[in-house]
Amino acid sequence: VVAALGAVVLAIGVQGCAGGDDPSGDDPSADPSAGAVPDGTLEVRYLDVGQGDATLLRTTSTALLIDTGRHDRDDVVPHLRALGVDRLDVVVVTHPHADHLGQFDRVLAAVDVAEVWWSGATHTTATFDRALTALERSDADYWEPRAGEAVRIGDLEVEVVHPVELSGDLDDDSVSVRVTFGAVRFLFTGDASTAAEGAMIAGHPDLLPAEVLQLGHHGSVTSTGAPFLDAVEPDVAIWSAAADSPYGHPHREVLARLDEHGIPTYGTGLHGTITVTTDGATFEVATERGG
Ligand SMILES: [Zn+2]
Numbered sequence: 001v002v003a004a005l006g007a008v009v010l011a012i013g014v015q016g017c018a019g020g021d022d023p024s025g026d027d028p029s030a031d032p033s034a035g036a037v038p039d040g041t042l043e044v045r046y047l048d049v050g051q052g053d054a055t056l057l058r059t060t061s062t063a064l065l066i067d068t069g070r071h072d073r074d075d076v077v078p079h080l081r082a083l084g085v086d087r088l089d090v091v092v093v094t095h096p097h098a099d100h101l102g103q104f105d106r107v108l109a110a111v112d113v114a115e116v117w118w119s120g121a122t123h124t125t126a127t128f129d130r131a132l133t134a135l136e137r138s139d140a141d142y143w144e145p146r147a148g149e150a151v152r153i154g155d156l157e158v159e160v161v162h163p164v165e166l167s168g169d170l171d172d173d174s175v176s177v178r179v180t181f182g183a184v185r186f187l188f189t190g191d192a193s194t195a196a197e198g199a200m201i202a203g204h205p206d207l208l209p210a211e212v213l214q215l216g217h218h219g220s221v222t223s224t225g226a227p228f229l230d231a232v233e234p235d236v237a238i239w240s241a242a243a244d245s246p247y248g249h250p251h252r253e254v255l256a257r258l259d260e261h262g263i264p265t266y267g268t269g270l271h272g273t274i275t276v277t278t279d280g281a282t283f284e285v286a287t288e289r290g291g
Helices: 076-082 104-110 126-137 194-203 226-232 252-260
Strands: 042-046 055-058 063-066 087-092 112-117 141-143 150-153 156-162 176-181 184-188 212-214 236-239 265-267 274-278 283-287
Touching: 076 104, 087 104, 104 112, 104 126, 156 194, 194 226, 226 252, 236 274, 252 265
Parallel strands: 063 087, 087 112, 112 141, 184 212, 212 236, 236 265
Antiparallel strands: 042 055, 042 274, 055 063, 150 156, 156 176, 176 184, 274 283
16 A cells, blocks of 8 residues: 555654643644645544544545534534634534534534434434434435445545444444545544444455544444454554543554554544645644654
């Protein structure tokens, strides 16, 4: 993969340390790299939202948000505002747990959202009810993606890797997508476990190879099995979890497996918001904090 891409550039830049020793006190407005994305560039920001997921992908003409942070924080909209994002082509919610769906209602209230992708799974929580009400009140289009489908959004090719159909397990039914810009591919699998990874390998192995892998389930040992890692063959892995994750994310076994494979790993709990920038041929990784 590296050869096919030419020189893969890995550069860690420390872009300020706003907030200092308070890991939950990030001030997105202090981000000096905020602003427009250059022409011909895709920027993928794995936002530091504590023990949860929210990832912003944007080009000059397109913006996607995959997951909406935790229910008990209010940091996703401030991140979007700081970056000048006032419109999202798609908001993907991988699954209805409160660390992924948490601020969906706030995002819909604050930003012009054209389309919403949910798995179709429902949940019995107040967070889910609030999100559903927000969805019903919005005029965003709604879609339940299924494996094998693909959509072009501006310069981005979005391929649906999972699920084929709902199983009833919220984690394992996570909407999983591969986003391709030029020759650089990013894979997102929400909280899908190794069982779901097995289904992806069996069903759509051609959709799995990616240069940048977000580790499933915040780096939990229940995800990122060895066969999946072999199928994806990432150059870089990124986990999204709190520095003091109550679940011990990312798990030592997963980090050891990545280390064995020689795959550099970054995490929001350690590095703050992680930004991968690509021109479609090479990519760079920049982190908010050293780690
Ligand atoms: Zn989660």
